Amino acid sequence: MLWxxxxxxTHLNIAAxxxxxxRVLAGPGTxxxxxxxRRAARLLEQGAQPNRILAVxxxxxxxxxxxxxxxxxxxxxxxxxxxxxxxxxxxxLLSRNAVFQALGRTARPLMDYERNTLVCDLQDQFxxxxxxxxxxxxxxxxxxxxxxxxxxxxxxxxxxxxxHALRDWLVFHRxxxxxxxxxxxxxxxxQNPAHPDIPRFxxxxxxxxxxxxxxxxALIDALAGNGAVTVIxxxxxxxxxxxxxHPEGIVEYPQxxxxxHDELLNECRRCPRRVVQIASALINHNxxxxxxxxxxxxxxxxxxxxxxxxxxxADEIETLAAYIEWYLSTHAGIPAGEMLVxxxxxxxxxxxxxxxxxxxxxxxxxxxxxxxxxxxxLSTSVAAEGFSLLTLLxxxxxxxxxxxxxxxxxxxxxxxxxxxxxxxxAQNGIAPRVGLDAMVAGNLNLPYTGALVTRYQQxxxxxxxxxxxxxxxxxxxxxxxxxAEAAAVRQAALLIVPNVxxxxxxxxxxxxxxxxxxxxxxxxxxxxxxxxxKSKGLTARLVVIAACVAGxxxxxxxxxxxxxxxxxxxEQRRLFYVGLTRSTETLVVSSAVRIPRGVAMQMGxxxxxxxxxxxxxxxxxxFLAELGPHAPNSIHGNVWRAxxxx
Numbered sequence: 001m002l003w004x005x006x007x008x009x010t011h012l013n014i015a016a017x018x019x020x021x022x023r024v025l026a027g028p029g030t031x032x033x034x035x036x037x038r039r040a041a042r043l044l045e046q047g048a049q050p051n052r053i054l055a056v057x058x059x060x061x062x063x064x065x066x067x068x069x070x071x072x073x074x075x076x077x078x079x080x081x082x083x084x085x086x087x088x089x090x091x092x093l094l095s096r097n098a099v100f101q102a103l104g105r106t107a108r109p110l111m112d113y114e115r116n117t118l119v120c121d122l123q124d125q126f127x128x129x130x131x132x133x134x135x136x137x138x139x140x141x142x143x144x145x146x147x148x149x150x151x152x153x154x155x156x157x158x159x160x161x162x163x164h165a166l167r168d169w170l171v172f173h174r175x176x177x178x179x180x181x182x183x184x185x186x187x188x189x190x191q192n193p194a195h196p197d198i199p200r201f202x203x204x205x206x207x208x209x210x211x212x213x214x215x216x217x218a219l220i221d222a223l224a225g226n227g228a229v230t231v232i233x234x235x236x237x238x239x240x241x242x243x244x245x246h247p248e249g250i251v252e253y254p255q256x257x258x259x260x261h262d263e264l265l266n267e268c269r270r271c272p273r274r275v276v277q278i279a280s281a282l283i284n285h286n287x288x289x290x291x292x293x294x295x296x297x298x299x300x301x302x303x304x305x306x307x308x309x310x311x312x313x314a315d316e317i318e319t320l321a322a323y324i325e326w327y328l329s330t331h332a333g334i335p336a337g338e339m340l341v342x343x344x345x346x347x348x349x350x351x352x353x354x355x356x357x358x359x360x361x362x363x364x365x366x367x368x369x370x371x372x373x374x375x376x377x378l379s380t381s382v383a384a385e386g387f388s389l390l391t392l393l394x395x396x397x398x399x400x401x402x403x404x405x406x407x408x409x410x411x412x413x414x415x416x417x418x419x420x421x422x423x424x425x426a427q428n429g430i431a432p433r434v435g436l437d438a439m440v441a442g443n444l445n446l447p448y449t450g451a452l453v454t455r456y457q458q459x460x461x462x463x464x465x466x467x468x469x470x471x472x473x474x475x476x477x478x479x480x481x482x483x484a485e486a487a488a489v490r491q492a493a494l495l496i497v498p499n500v501x502x503x504x505x506x507x508x509x510x511x512x513x514x515x516x517x518x519x520x521x522x523x524x525x526x527x528x529x530x531x532x533x534k535s536k537g538l539t540a541r542l543v544v545i546a547a548c549v550a551g552x553x554x555x556x557x558x559x560x561x562x563x564x565x566x567x568x569x570x571e572q573r574r575l576f577y578v579g580l581t582r583s584t585e586t587l588v589v590s591s592a593v594r595i596p597r598g599v600a601m602q603m604g605x606x607x608x609x610x611x612x613x614x615x616x617x618x619x620x621x622x623f624l625a626e627l628g629p630h631a632p633n634s635i636h637g638n639v640w641r642a643x644x645x646x
Contacts (some may be wrong), residue, residue: 036230044076063083126161267296282580315592339527
């Protein structure tokens with residue numbers, strides 16, 4: 001197939017434009033990936049070297065999808081196009097020996113649970129854990145916003161001391177913060193523009209530009225050099241402020257990049273007309289830098305939209321599970337992967353998953369439900385300990401994993417005895433494991449470190465027992481079946497097991513899946529359940545957005561300034577907008593009125609009123625009042641069930 005087969009209008013303009021740079025402003029479902037793919041196909045058909053084309057996506061799923069669609073067109077060299085996330089590209093660059101020698105840093109990002117030991121070790125110097133977390137947030141923000149490149153960084157004496165202490169800890173433990181990966185790669189590229197280890201590209205195509213932070217955007221410019229650049233984005237879909245996204249970059253791109261050519265995609269081909277109408281009404285409540293309309297496609301159907309409220313969260317979970325089962329049974333031939341459930345609290349999402357799987361087992365259904373809250377997979381001590389054991393089984397010299405193991409999940413992380421151990425190792429230029437081996441052998445005696453030695457001996461025993469196990473048995477030993485605290489990471493590991501042969505492959509794949517999860521497509525046999533943030537780029541025939549209550553959607557920090565609260569509310573509105581526009585046929589927006597007070601506190605949902613002993617009253621999300629005249633009236637869950645007969 002030729003690159004321009006069937007192309008017309010704006011999509012043809014995007015694929016065919018010969019100049020640079022090209023900016024495409026594209027709303028949800030308007031065919032931006034389609035246009036990007038055809039542009040890449042044109043470049044390949046016209047003789048561009050595949051390995052000199054870089055396609056930057058925000059997720060691994062999107063990167064793989066782009067390559068697969070190019071290959072499906074029959075374009076030679078499609079499988080050689082560098083389709084990557086900026087994080088994976090930067091990590092690969094930083095892992096090269098020459099880069100390590102130049103920067104003196106090790107490309108080993110800290111997992112969240114390992115970062116807790118860093119906080120523990122430095123907290124006494126910097127005012128406690130809460131103050132430490134704020135300092136780390138500020139440090140990562142400085143790097144993401146390129147403030148670390150400004151003269152005098154950091155200016156505050158406390159921040160200066162913290163920066164030195166943080167760097168010393170990371171260098172000793174041969175690790176880096178996740179937020180440092182791209183900025184460190186950027187620093188190396190800008191300081192060494194002719195270095196042979198820096199990849200060279202003639203064409204750079206960037207999707208979801210609004211989700212990148214300033215360091216990400218600067219790295220794209222540096223990698224592109226004098227090559228041709230295409231950026232695609234939409235400020236209305238910017239939902240990653242927690243990683244310092246810079247949506248202003250896509251709006252201001254023509255001011256920062258001379259001779260930019262613009263194209264606009266604003267007809268939603270994905271969603272039914274009614275979904276587009278209510279999503280547009282919602283997003284129009286935001287203050288936007290460059291407002292634009294999202295128009296429904298006249299050829300699309302009207303679609304089906306339900307707004308439902310339930311007596312309780314338990315009723316919500318049960319009713320939604322019953323509805324999805326009914327939907328699949330009455331729509332023969334539709335795969336379970338076309339069901340997408342979005343819930344911004346994993347307790348509710350996992351509750352729906354469990355209710356669906358119970359129904360599937362009881363009624364002998366050919367499908368199952370699967371949740372993708374992998375960001376929380378290592379949040380429990382059981383899961384984190386298992387992962388640290390796997391890490392040390394593969395690499396006994398891994399210092400962050402060893403540091404976590406020695407902490408034994410104690411509130412103080414054994415920071416005082418560990419400080420003595422670390423000081424001795426640093427002064428003598430030896431690894432922590434070497435020092436511990438010497439203490440076990442009786443060749444080194446450090447006061448008050450007996451607990452570390454005991455814990456290290458336990459580690460040696462565990463590793464010896466794990467070493468001979470095959471991969472399935474190893475997963476069972478590290479993340480036991482039936483243990484709720486290990487359920488999420490066990491699920492991720494079991495998906496990997498059939499595709500790996502070695503312990504190292506298991507570790508590498510599991511770490512990648514937790515930090516950069518790849519989500520299955522619509523043709524799979526599993527109902528997909530995840531947060532709204534994870535749904536970016538996905539579509540489904542049926543989309544259910546659960547827990548649409550104040551305190552969850554939106555979730556606002558009322559201790560913040562009014563300006564910050566406004567910013568949070570606008571981003572949460574964009575998040576809801578993204579969720580709404582995943583649907584290709586049917587949309588369900590669901591809320592509940594009652595929740596056990598303890599559960600509300602556990603999920604961080606603020607409660608304003610009580611409904612009896614141990615019960616809290618919830619209110620539907622205020623965003624529901626912003627869906628406009630095309631939104632249906634909210635109905636009671638029991639009325640919904642009776643009307644549809646499920």
